[in-house]
Amino acid sequence: MEERMKEMKKAAEPPDEGAKPAKKRNRILHLLSEMWPAYLIEVVVIIVGISITLVLEEWRDHGKERELESVYLTNLAADIESDRRSLHYASSSTDTLLAAGEDIQQFVETPDQHLLTAARINQDVRALISRPKFLSHDATFSELKSSGNLHLIKDIQLNWLLFSYYSKAENIKENQEAEQLATIELSGRYFLQWFSLDGSEESPVFRNPGGVKALATNAEFRNHVLARIGTRQELQRLYKDTDSLASQLLGILHPKE
Numbered sequence: 001m002e003e004r005m006k007e008m009k010k011a012a013e014p015p016d017e018g019a020k021p022a023k024k025r026n027r028i029l030h031l032l033s034e035m036w037p038a039y040l041i042e043v044v045v046i047i048v049g050i051s052i053t054l055v056l057e058e059w060r061d062h063g064k065e066r067e068l069e070s071v072y073l074t075n076l077a078a079d080i081e082s083d084r085r086s087l088h089y090a091s092s093s094t095d096t097l098l099a100a101g102e103d104i105q106q107f108v109e110t111p112d113q114h115l116l117t118a119a120r121i122n123q124d125v126r127a128l129i130s131r132p133k134f135l136s137h138d139a140t141f142s143e144l145k146s147s148g149n150l151h152l153i154k155d156i157q158l159n160w161l162l163f164s165y166y167s168k169a170e171n172i173k174e175n176q177e178a179e180q181l182a183t184i185e186l187s188g189r190y191f192l193q194w195f196s197l198d199g200s201e202e203s204p205v206f207r208n209p210g211g212v213k214a215l216a217t218n219a220e221f222r223n224h225v226l227a228r229i230g231t232r233q234e235l236q237r238l239y240k241d242t243d244s245l246a247s248q249l250l251g252i253l254h255p256k257e
Contacts, residue, residue, distance in 0.1 A: 069152040072144060076162070077253040079137040083169070084246050086134050091239040093132030094232050100127035101229040108225070111216040118206050121215070125195045128228050129188050133176050134239060136169040158252050165249055168242040175238060179231050187224045194221075 104124050106114040116124070141162060144150050153159050196203035205221075206212060215221050 068149065069154070072140060072149070072152060073253055075140040077250060079140050080165070080246050080249050080253070082137045083134075084243060084250075086136070087239050087243045087246065090132045090134040091236060091243070093130065094236045094239065097127050097130055097132070097232050098229060098236070100124040101225060101232070104128070104225050105229070108216045108222055111213050116212065118203070118212055121212065122195055122197065122203070125191050126197050128225065129183060129191050131176070131180055131183055134169075134172050134242075136166070136173065138166055138169065141166050155252065158249070161245060161249050161252070165242065165245040168238065168245060172235065172238045172242060175231075175235055179235065182227070182231065187228055190220065190224050 100123070103114075103116070104121070107116045107121075144153070150159070153162070191197070194203060194205040205215065205218075210217075
């Protein structure tokens with residue numbers, strides 16, 4: 001009877017709480033020991049999937065960049081080819097201008113041996129005050145800079161030549177603007193006042209005592225001629241230097257097969 005009471009008392013006591021966590025821990029460890037290969041495979045699959053996605057995205061981005069680079073290079077080549085035509089026009093016209101200036105200078109230095117008629121001087125003066133201009137086509141290069149896409153041009157030499165070329169082109173533009181102002185305000189005003197640019201010999205300078213020959217000793221006339229020649233010689237050097245850079249650029253943009 002006494003033993004029976006002890007068993008009933010023991011059954012009425014609350015169960016030992018410390019055993020439950022131990023059992024739970026054991027169960028979790030058991031599950032992990034059984035399932036860890038599946039978990040590991042799943043993690044590896046996720047990592048591989050993300051890596052493949054990133055590689056594909058990078059490949060697509062590189063493909064788009066290569067296509068965009070090709071478009072930029074094609075447009076740059078077209079711009080520079082247009083520039084070369086403009087440079088050749090400006091350079092050829094400047095040769096004509098300088099030849100007229102040389103003709104006048106020979107007359108000024110040796111008027112007896114190189115005497116010019118009034119019509120010839122008028123013709124030379126018209127050529128001397130002309131202002132052939134080089135116009136740069138820089139839309140593509142400006143777009144490259146403003147869009148932040150210069151990194152697409154991978155060729156370091158090409159990058160350097162592009163900056164050198166467009167720096168020269170900007171220098172030409174500034175010099176041409178300065179020349180235009182000087183021609184309009186100084187030389188142009190003088191020549192228009194004293195010469196008949198329509199070819200007529202009825203101009204004020206030719207009616208002065210001494211006529212055509214007197215121009216050889218006219219300091220103002222000589223100074224304006226020298227100023228025009230000097231300005232155009234500087235521009236001619238810039239035209240030729242820029243054309244040389246353009247030729248190098250096209251050699252890279254259109255390599256020989």
